Amino acid sequence: MGFFDNLFKSKEKRKNAQKYKLGMSKTRSGVFSNLKILLESSKVISDELFDDLEELFIMADIGVDTVIKFVGHLRDTVEVKEITSPFDLKEIIIEEMFKLYVKDEIVSSNLDIVKDRLNVILFVGVNGAGKTTTIGKIANEYINKGYKVLMVAGDTFRAGAINQLKIWSERVEADFYSKEAGSDPSSVMFDAIKYADNNNMDIILCDTAGRLQNKKNLMNELGKINKVIARECVGAPHETLLVVDATTGQNGLSQAKIFNEVTNISGVVLTKLDGTAKGGIVLAIKDELNIPIKYIGLGEKIDDLEHFDVEEYIYGMFSDIF
Amino acid sequence: MAFDNLSDRLQMSLRRVTGKGRLTEKDIEEMMREVRLSLLEADVNFKVVKEFTKEVKEQAMGEKILKGLNPGQQVVKIVHDELKKIMGETNAPLTLNMIGITKIMMVGLQGSGKTTTSGKLAYLLRKNNNLKPLLVALDIYRPAAIEQLKTIGAQLNVDVFEMGIFEKPQTIIKKALEFAVTNGNNLLIADTAGRLHIDEKMMQELVDIKEILKPEEVLLNLDAMTGQDAVNVASSFHQTLTVTGAILTKLDGDTRGGAALSLRQVTNIPIKYAGMGEKLDQLEVFHPDRMASRILGMGDVLTLVDKVTENIDEDDMMSLMEKMMSGKYNYNDYLKQLKMISRMGSLGGIMKLVPGMNKAMKGANIDEKQTVYIKALIQSMTKAERKNPQLISRSSSRRRRVAKGSGRSVSDVNKLIQSLEQQSQMMKRMGSMDPSQMNSANALKAMQNTKTKQKKGKGKNRSRFRY
Numbered sequence: 001m002g003f004f005d006n007l008f009k010s011k012e013k014r015k016n017a018q019k020y021k022l023g024m025s026k027t028r029s030g031v032f033s034n035l036k037i038l039l040e041s042s043k044v045i046s047d048e049l050f051d052d053l054e055e056l057f058i059m060a061d062i063g064v065d066t067v068i069k070f071v072g073h074l075r076d077t078v079e080v081k082e083i084t085s086p087f088d089l090k091e092i093i094i095e096e097m098f099k100l101y102v103k104d105e106i107v108s109s110n111l112d113i114v115k116d117r118l119n120v121i122l123f124v125g126v127n128g129a130g131k132t133t134t135i136g137k138i139a140n141e142y143i144n145k146g147y148k149v150l151m152v153a154g155d156t157f158r159a160g161a162i163n164q165l166k167i168w169s170e171r172v173e174a175d176f177y178s179k180e181a182g183s184d185p186s187s188v189m190f191d192a193i194k195y196a197d198n199n200n201m202d203i204i205l206c207d208t209a210g211r212l213q214n215k216k217n218l219m220n221e222l223g224k225i226n227k228v229i230a231r232e233c234v235g236a237p238h239e240t241l242l243v244v245d246a247t248t249g250q251n252g253l254s255q256a257k258i259f260n261e262v263t264n265i266s267g268v269v270l271t272k273l274d275g276t277a278k279g280g281i282v283l284a285i286k287d288e289l290n291i292p293i294k295y296i297g298l299g300e301k302i303d304d305l306e307h308f309d310v311e312e313y314i315y316g317m318f319s320d321i322f
Numbered sequence: 323m324a325f326d327n328l329s330d331r332l333q334m335s336l337r338r339v340t341g342k343g344r345l346t347e348k349d350i351e352e353m354m355r356e357v358r359l360s361l362l363e364a365d366v367n368f369k370v371v372k373e374f375t376k377e378v379k380e381q382a383m384g385e386k387i388l389k390g391l392n393p394g395q396q397v398v399k400i401v402h403d404e405l406k407k408i409m410g411e412t413n414a415p416l417t418l419n420m421i422g423i424t425k426i427m428m429v430g431l432q433g434s435g436k437t438t439t440s441g442k443l444a445y446l447l448r449k450n451n452n453l454k455p456l457l458v459a460l461d462i463y464r465p466a467a468i469e470q471l472k473t474i475g476a477q478l479n480v481d482v483f484e485m486g487i488f489e490k491p492q493t494i495i496k497k498a499l500e501f502a503v504t505n506g507n508n509l510l511i512a513d514t515a516g517r518l519h520i521d522e523k524m525m526q527e528l529v530d531i532k533e534i535l536k537p538e539e540v541l542l543n544l545d546a547m548t549g550q551d552a553v554n555v556a557s558s559f560h561q562t563l564t565v566t567g568a569i570l571t572k573l574d575g576d577t578r579g580g581a582a583l584s585l586r587q588v589t590n591i592p593i594k595y596a597g598m599g600e601k602l603d604q605l606e607v608f609h610p611d612r613m614a615s616r617i618l619g620m621g622d623v624l625t626l627v628d629k630v631t632e633n634i635d636e637d638d639m640m641s642l643m644e645k646m647m648s649g650k651y652n653y654n655d656y657l658k659q660l661k662m663i664s665r666m667g668s669l670g671g672i673m674k675l676v677p678g679m680n681k682a683m684k685g686a687n688i689d690e691k692q693t694v695y696i697k698a699l700i701q702s703m704t705k706a707e708r709k710n711p712q713l714i715s716r717s718s719s720r721r722r723r724v725a726k727g728s729g730r731s732v733s734d735v736n737k738l739i740q741s742l743e744q745q746s747q748m749m750k751r752m753g754s755m756d757p758s759q760m761n762s763a764n765a766l767k768a769m770q771n772t773k774t775k776q777k778k779g780k781g782k783n784r785s786r787f788r789y
Contacts, residue, residue, distance in 0.1 A: 059368045127600070128545065158470070159471075163469050164464070164469075167465035167466055214575060215574075245545075248545075249550065249580070252547075272431070281549070
């Protein structure tokens, strides 16, 4: 029986997991598929096997510190439970990874969206991470659920950014608010909230310009945007989502830390997971900052978005073991 | 990690090893572990790290650790040199078409910075090579991609060719070439849509475009913060298209950029440019040696060293040291020394980032206020007095005059005299030191009149003031 079988009792769950599996299929034929081969080809659980496991996890961009800690837990568990076969190790790995992510708390990937109030969601991240596309996808989700969604063009800097979001709003049939290019983003947010109030919006999705976390003036600008939103709308932003590209290395952790200093990052969106990168840095982000992953992006199309489910994520990574 | 600086970390791992003339294989293996960790944290691909440390270990085993020399620093040097070698000795130039149109194809993953970089490249080549660029919009997929390129073209006053989103890129590029001829453009930069290297259909599109365009350069735009996956991306694009060069984008971030090393090691693609910001004039020539330092976590050391040493004349420093050691040190020299120190002090923030300097800065308290009044005292002396410290030491009337002239007390003058004598004596002692011990830390400490460890023996190398 085992942990893994318990996870997938319901058919529904299995169906969703299939989507993860497809989107991440290339992932599996990359490094992690070697996990199956590695475990199958090892006769005993040895130091060498643990070294090889470290290698696999590091190649997933999980990050040296988290990997060393994780493999340390594996070693302890193996000792305590007296596991001798590498094949049994697979269940331990999944279990430990689950524990690492969840940390005995209830982790939800739902957004803090409440009826009868104006919900503000702020999207932040470095250049090229996929904020605008993600907003399009999330807008689509909530429009389909019957909410009135306003998309706000907070990137007033990058060429074509406003129009890019506008086209998305037309695709999903959401409302759209913008000011002219070059406007102060804080003033855009200010006016957008007024507009949303006057037009009975349920959710505002605010796009911001991509920015590198080491640019002090840009981080200050973001802090200001955050303050303005908070001032104009009680409890806002209700969610601040950090959009992280799955190909990002250790810098992802630095992004999370520093963006979290000027805003209250409530969740991560891990994009471009349909590539060969595993996006393991989000595990390090959860481990060190306790910021959960809310969504994963699996492509450029409008419904290439999934709520994050750690079990499905692990399944997508490991499913060729089974 | 506790230490950012690799040589600090190597030293820590070796603290049990000081005094050994030669390091054992085990010692070197320990150091290699630190090197591996450091490179992994820098996002260098795991397999690349393995090969690299293997190579470095062989070199380290082969070298004798010179007596008195810091073995950690020596290993860092080997690592640094090997990194520089892989990154490339010199910058690789762009291949231009001398007779006809220079054609450049920009490729890469989604969000890597192709469109912005296309604009930057047009600007740079127009400026430096006097070319007449044409930007071609081949991204028919992403919302407003064409508009983005058109806006950039307008900002730069550069021609843009587009045919909307309903024509295939293969058709657009064909027409673009025809247009370039009639329009008199001698540079064509094709901005393609971002795509996954595992998307067969999209990769085939690139093959088709290349076939029609026959570009002089196929440039892979790679985000500098890419992690372990860089190897997969680079190899795939290279295998499919034969990439002629890479542009490392968003290098103005704080990522250490190990992806660059992975790219080089696995595909040998030359990195031709570095994107250093969002503005269209922020494309720089790629410096392989600076990248090597950055990956090691040493920051852009050479730029820093340039900044620091342009304020300090190395020859001045050398002759100063010689004078001090010979015991002929006078107030003129002291003044020079103070000037040097205060320059270094005002660069304190930058200096801290130079490896080795950080430690030196900790030991040497550069007191700005003290410097100011010492200068005042010395400037109240006559030329003769500055040249010959004995005059001031032997005459109380001279001392009184100097005090009055500078607005300080006689006891301040006495303190200065003492200070000079102490310095003089210390430098004499240093003169008998092994000059190879004269690294920046000791030099700075000596000049600041703090205690330094005395070491015996002789050596061949002259001091290295840069690190």
